[in-house]
Amino acid sequence: MKNTLKISLKANEKIYINGAVVRVDRKTTVELLNETQFLLESHVMQPEQAATPLRQLYFILQIMLMNPGNADQARDMFRQSLPLLLESFRNEHILSSLKHIDRLVGEGHVYDALKTIRGLYSLEDEILCGGRMAPAYQDELREIA
Structure with missing residues (x-):
């Protein structure tokens, strides 16, 4: 099958x-036979x-996968957050990735969007440590913290 995905899990590991x-109570392999949202x-x-x-x-999108009952609320939060991020970052790779993430979420590929975000963490850490982020967003982060 084209959409088959095998996932190996350790004893007592969870999958959403x-x-x-x-x-699972013991080491096992789960085979997902059709397209599904998992984490x-x-x-x-x-x-x-x-x-x-x-x-x-990432946390907002994670809510969409783990709690489908609140997916609409999380999607609204995503739609509010994305423009702020696009205005705040200046790094072209992050900006193009954010646009790609927006497309993935719009197409229902939230897991792929999460994977893309995880791939940006090291670059974000470099930017935050180097102070190359827009000051307006840094102020907003201080308010959240």
């Missing part, structure tokens, strides 16, 4: 599939970890 939390436990971000703009965006 279409909003359901599944925990591995190792990729779940805790609220206190959402301390940077991209990590906050």
